[in-house]
Amino acid sequence: MSRVTTALGSNTLNGQTMFCHLDAPANAISVRRDATQVVVAGRNIFKIYSIEEDQFIEKLNLRVGRKHSLNFSCADVVWHQMDESLLATAATNGAVVTWNLAKPSRNKQDQLFTEHKRTVNKVCFHPAELHMLLSGSQDGYMKCFDLRKKDSVITFSGQSESVRDVQFNIRDHFIFAASFENGNVQLWDIRRPDRCERMFTAHNGPVFCCDWHPDDRSWLATGGRDKMVKVWDISTNRAKEMYCVQTIASVARVKWRPERKYHIATCSMMVDHNIYVWDIRRPFIPFAMCEEHKDVTTGIVWRHQHNPYFLLSGSKDSTIYQHMIRDASRPIDRANPEGLCYGLFGELAFAAKESLISSDCNRKPYSSDKRPTIFFFKKSDPTEPFTNVSSALTVFETDLESSSMDWFVQTAKQFILAGRPLADLCDHNAKVARELNRHQVAQTWTMLRIIYSGPGTIASANMNHSIGKGTSLPLIGSFNLKEMGSGLVGESWLDRSKGESRQENAHLDAACALHNNNDENEDSDGSDVPVDYILGDVDGDEDELYVMDHENPHTEEQDYTLPQEAFPLRHEIVDNPSTPDHLQEKADSPHVSGNEAEIACLTPIESFSLISISQPLYDNRLPSDYFNPIVKEMLHFYAEQGDVQMAVSVLIVLGDRIRREIDEQTQEHWYTSYVDLLQRFRLWNVSNEVIKLSTCSAISCLNQASTTLHINCSNCKRPMSNKGWICDRCRQCASMCAVCHHVVKGLFVWCQGCSHGGHLQHIMNWLQTNIHCPAGCGHLCEYT
Template identity: 80%
Template sequence: MEKMSRVTTALSSNTISGKTMFCHLDAPANAISVCRDASQVVVAGRNIFKIYTIEEEQFVEKLNLRVGRKPSLNFSCADVMWHQMEENLLATAATNGAVVTWNLGKPSRNKQDQLFTEHKRTVNKVCFHPTEVYMLLSGSQDGLMKCFDLRKKESVSTFSGQSESVRDVQFSMKDFTFAASFENGNVQLWDIRRPDRYERMFTAHTGPVFCCDWHPDDRGWLATGGRDKMVKVWDMTTNRAKEIYCVQTIASVARVKWRPEKRFHLATCSMMVDHNIYVWDIRRPFIPFATFEEHKDVTTGIVWRHQHDPDFLLSGSKDSTLYQHMFKDATRPVDKANPEGLCFGLMGDLAFAAKESLINSDTNRKPYAGGDRRNPLFFFKKTDPTEQFAHVSSALTIYETDFDSNHMDWFVSTAQRYLLSGKPFAELCDHNAKVARELKRPQVSTTWTMLRIMFSDPANLPAAGLNHSLSKLGSLPLMNSLKDSGLGTESRLERSKGDNRQDNIHLEAGNSHISNNNEENEETEGSDGPAECMFGDAELDDDDLYSMDHENQAEEQEYTLPQEGFQLRHEIVDNPSAPEHFQQDKADSPHVSGNEAEVPCLTPIESFSLISISQPLFTHHLPASFFCPIVREMLSYYAEQGDVQMAVSVLIVLGEKIRKEIDDLTQEHWYMSYIDMLQRFELWNVSNEVIKLSTCSAITCLNQTSTTLHINCSNCKRPMSSKGWMCDRCHQCASICAVCHHVVKGLFVWCQGCSHGGHLEHIMNWLKSSAHCPAGCGHLCEYT
């Protein structure tokens, strides 16, 4: 307590003063850093490397470190760090792979002190140890991290994460631990004294991790930010890294910095699109705590001016400006947000949240009196104007029910059982329709069947199969869809056969199907349904359709008509005459005009249980593009209902038949949504298959990004540089089975902890009786 009192007294006696101000730079800034006493700031970029003095009213340029007649890439800085113990010591990370230290105490104009050129690609980050003066750490695009002792001319340790490029490295405040973030989404923890292997590794984000920062007070907390637009706070004190907070931003996170003296506050800036700087309260991740909106281009560097002062933030940007932001001048997004809330009471009352100004403007509203339940008013307590940025808590409540309809078992079963490739189109549709029917999803099953009918070759559709399919579908959905798509708007469908003859088939515009001159059928005639009826919720299940099928068959037995209108013939002569009883029945129909009754009927005629359509309706060669508008509306309908699984499955199965009808951005959105759901259910194989079969170029490349395989020798534990299985260092075969000691020529399984392995069968049998590695290294292996 006595020590803390001294620190507080020292700080209060040296209070930092100033205001929100800025200055124009000569070029865009890539990074900034501030000295220990917060009086100077260094700005570094590709074409700028300057030191500015921070005065109360303005920035004053003090020193330009880019000197010399010949331009040098050593001055092209990707990052800069000012030592917090040595006020004259700076370090920069150059885009040519150099790590440079600068001594501001040198009497000459050129302040360059030491040059390290061990990295082969751009160095993304440099970091001084908080207590060890001569220890400098770097992280590079070549995937390596190097520790330099400034008293020597070369690095003393090299850390290989065997992963993608290193984007950030940060020393912990308490010991020799440092964290490194990588482009493949991983974060590794290393002990600076053990360069052979990292202590811990975990996947923090779904894309590259651009930044990380240790909490200055809760030293077990590590904040990370990445391309997935998220900032996550991890508790590193447990055996496994535990995510304790998550903030969703609107753009990729390029920088993250904890706010001094505020345990739950951190600042972020974006890598692209968004120019603002946000200060978040991680306990309320739905809306920023404060926002700085001064920059006109992307913010590239942020740093709090003093490690014990939460009121001043410095930032550099691509708009070639350097800003000092005063926290009290920040905007509060909460003030601009509309209050939202709605709740029903037990007595039938309705409570809602609204701005006081809106309710006071209602002149017809009666004043609220005590005991009057008709017009109650509730308002938030007015904030104290002297209190800056008071914390307002918010909560998100999700209610779950136990109804079976809300379970997602059908989604998993459908994803696992669907066939998307490998068989003819008709078989794929039939199989998927059967899967949907077994999962009690009649609407989806009907959709697959209709797709088979629409896009299959008519020659491959047997009459019996067509009859069965249409009897399952019912008459209304099919005919309403055909009518709305253009078939029903014409009074007749013409089909040419020969040179001088046309046979006409008549479909009435207001009629859903051809009448059977039945009283029950007359009640359904003239009903018009929307085009979506074909893909809408099926009102009849299979049992209802089956019973209707038999009822109609029983009713048809009362007619004198045979099962077939007449026998099929091998050749149809011109102008055939229809049977008398058929012409008479047709002429007696109240919906057929006299002229139409005189037109001869086409043969053969197929009688269906629920629909009567001549076979030429489907043997007529309609182009695939004829049905594309209907299918496009159907896919949009499913996507809007949240069933992207159906939308993506149909996209893959139809392929080029429908691809051009839907814009690439919509397809990419559907694919990404479906792949995200599959990965949430841990359906990795299905997700990989969807990516591989996708017709969208932006999706097919997902399997090829950040994919690297590193192989270590199981004998000497060093990376295998050659392409074969023989280690060029110890000259041992890396694929020796630890159980039978023979070379594994087929499937090889190995432990990621000790690198030993062997034949799959041998390892499985060994681990059934023993948990220790069969190679005798003492590692506890586990087969999962």
């Protein structure tokens, strides 16, 4: 591994990528101001290591005594940046403990604060005041401790769910930020503990971490369960989202990189073990990636506040690493330099290196170009030894009217996926598809009904309506006897299954074994056998199959529809049928041979369809899952064509019949894509129904998450009980309209920042001309 030497005033940091095995998993780490030692804390570990040039050396074990109390079970640890002998830890039992390394005894515990009632998630020293310590707990309170006293001096009530992180502003020492479980971020002034200075919703879900920019006092980075890292500018009246980085897992820690304004390091709470360094100006591809840890990374910290090259991390794999950024992998080097993306309404965007486009001097503009080519240039940075590459983005648009998605919306609204027998569901969905001129989809539903719901009950009207002249079968468009198997033959061959002669059975066996003969015929050209057949003569060992020639130019084209039966019924089918008179007369004629008589008895007047399957054939010769491979290919075909709606609908309707044929990951991908499309078109009810009926366990649990509303009294700002609308403390009605001052008996809308609200229409009308709260509290409300 390479080494780097960086001059920092009078200090010089030398080192390389290295690691050290710990006795137990680490929950948090913190580094001393001179970057020579690091403290590692966890449920079963609390040690200080010296950072040498090529290794970590254990210096001190702070867990002393035979019986270790819960005060040693640390959720967070911080090293004071002004006093190198002072540490603070957040315990899982709600205690905040300070440690004095200058004590001569083995037990370095200094003070113990037990005012929190639940786990303390975060502790933070004031950057300028030596004796001020801030904590945030699961109980929803933040407490400021004076280390010269035995208890807290200030208590801040977030009036919300648990506090996940607290951080003092490095440049503005009176301000600190707190992130909460409900997705809010609050900014507090320690001189005014009665209420927060500002509150805004930062993420859709818990905000696990936050960090102030070391150089820009108005930049605050937050990370949450929604897999996003957001950078906020708080210099304006309303917090403005400046950058958003999309990660692949929940964000557990964020740390700004020293001396790199746009770089930030992140690690995940679960699933992803890697550490990423992002350039927030490129939100989708990490700048660098550290892949050494084998389990979840729980703590990250830059080794020195003026050195951007060394990153320390602790993990649940019981290791601590020093990462050298020059040794980290560069995902951008493995990324495809060209990209292609389709928009929802038919737009096409293509991105490539500028050199690939500008080098083609003879390139002519496309006739469908609706916008000029857009160029993006990256400014050179002498501190980064990487090649500067400019890229070009071209967007092609199509006419919106020609790519209407009305068919998708109507299909989603009218399809029925459950609550009826399978045959009724298929018939209804086929009818919906035909009415929307989606004939291929309609035929697919018809074929599914035939395959899975018993073909003996199919109405002839439906068959003739969906399969007529000039139509093709999307599901079984390439069906032949080789694919269908020995059982898929005309219904007329089996209508006389009882009482027919051995010679007639020989005809059936010869036709049913056709696919086996095709398999054995190695000299065959591979062409499919036509659909319409006439059974031929069976004489001795020779089997013949006569095929109707539809390409004969002398044959008159006939416009016909499929009959109900493959052969016209000339008499009732009985157990021992007698030979029809006109056929018997033909058989007895001296001009007709015996074989010709047999052919006359078995030849249909009109061609028949292989879709007519008899019930005995279906039950006795074909298992229930015989067609599953074909249906599986059909689902993949629709998904690859972009019609994920059809793939998901068939999955739900068929259920267990086809679910085991498709792997869980593919099903989850289809469901996720379809639900996302439904939500884009605001089809919330359909989306919820699809989630409810899904056969994928990862999807069906999406709508089972509980929804919690935390309501504060608009008068006293205290949390409301769930027993009614009268506040238990001030005895005032919480549902008073701030505009008309009457009790709201219908829909009530309120501001999450100041808790004031009222009638929906009144609030909408007020905010059209005003930006401040109608109650006069001075809060800047926003209707979304």
